Amino acid sequence: MSGAGMRIGVVTFPGTLDDVDAARAARRAGAEAVELWHGDHDLRGVDAVVVPGGFSYGDYLRAGAIASQAPIMREVVDAAGRGMPVLGICNGFQILCEAGLLPGALVRNAGLHFVCRDQALRVESTSTAWTGGFTAGQEIVVPLKSGEGRYVADAATLAELEAEGRVVFRYVGGAPNGAMADIAGVASADGRVVGLMPHPEHAIDTLTGPTTDGLGLFTSVIGAAAAA
Amino acid sequence: MARVVVDVMPKPEILDPQGQAVTRALARIGISGVADVRQGKHFELEVDDGLDDETLHRIAGDLLANPVIEDWTVTRV
Numbered sequence: 440m441s442g443a444g445m446r447i448g449v450v451t452f453p454g455t456l457d458d459v460d461a462a463r464a465a466r467r468a469g470a471e472a473v474e475l476w477h478g479d480h481d482l483r484g485v486d487a488v489v490v491p492g493g494f495s496y497g498d499y500l501r502a503g504a505i506a507s508q509a510p511i512m513r514e515v516v517d518a519a520g521r522g523m524p525v526l527g528i529c530n531g532f533q534i535l536c537e538a539g540l541l542p543g544a545l546v547r548n549a550g551l552h553f554v555c556r557d558q559a560l561r562v563e564s565t566s567t568a569w570t571g572g573f574t575a576g577q578e579i580v581v582p583l584k585s586g587e588g589r590y591v592a593d594a595a596t597l598a599e600l601e602a603e604g605r606v607v608f609r610y611v612g613g614a615p616n617g618a619m620a621d622i623a624g625v626a627s628a629d630g631r632v633v634g635l636m637p638h639p640e641h642a643i644d645t646l647t648g649p650t651t652d653g654l655g656l657f658t659s660v661i662g663a664a665a666a667a
Numbered sequence: 668m669a670r671v672v673v674d675v676m677p678k679p680e681i682l683d684p685q686g687q688a689v690t691r692a693l694a695r696i697g698i699s700g701v702a703d704v705r706q707g708k709h710f711e712l713e714v715d716d717g718l719d720d721e722t723l724h725r726i727a728g729d730l731l732a733n734p735v736i737e738d739w740t741v742t743r744v
Binding site for chain 2: 500501504508536537542543544546547548549550551589591592593617
């Protein structure tokens, strides 16, 4: 397919906050943004899906746990199984982990403080659907705003992620939330599903964000679609 | 109806900063002798008498707990 006509779906759950910014980022990158509703079993023919940040279902039970069982997520999981690119940001990353699309889990920050700041990240992998437009080792700055952003996984999973190059983003200067191995984002084995705690959708315009670095994830997925 | 209790705890190797904060707060209210606190969740379920153990463990392992970070016990009371 051509990247120019790409349709990127953005899921809204009760308690989602960042769907509007995610849709704006998709449009700014040149795609059509398509609203997806949590209660629907319908992906509306989209070519990629963003699961945005917020506090879906009030973070009841565990962050992302209830949302991961929503009707739309069954469709997202099925589509990811067929290779559709999926990006989970912050609460979206937590949802993708709870849904089993990504390994590990996100838990309460070490030190308990909610962290809200512009954060430098190193792009560790450019072989995913969402990072192909970056250069390996490139440093980007995007906002981080989360209270449960500490990535954890068992030793075998961590070793597998490192060996397979599936650590996609790492915090520069140490993880502010205690994340294992300074991991800010990871990918699925096929590189089509990516999750990260920081917010690229808030860094697409210097009027409101620290940089425009975040746009690179959205232009990357369009580029990946154009190359396919 | 039968009553079932599911207790969910962070795995021992998972840092529990909430439990640590409670430990420190105990010292602040003048209580000594508490070396460590771990904070978990306690669920009480009213279930049909016929609900089998396999289903109860599915409830615990598929939803109430995240096996990546938490252990759980199921107890019929």
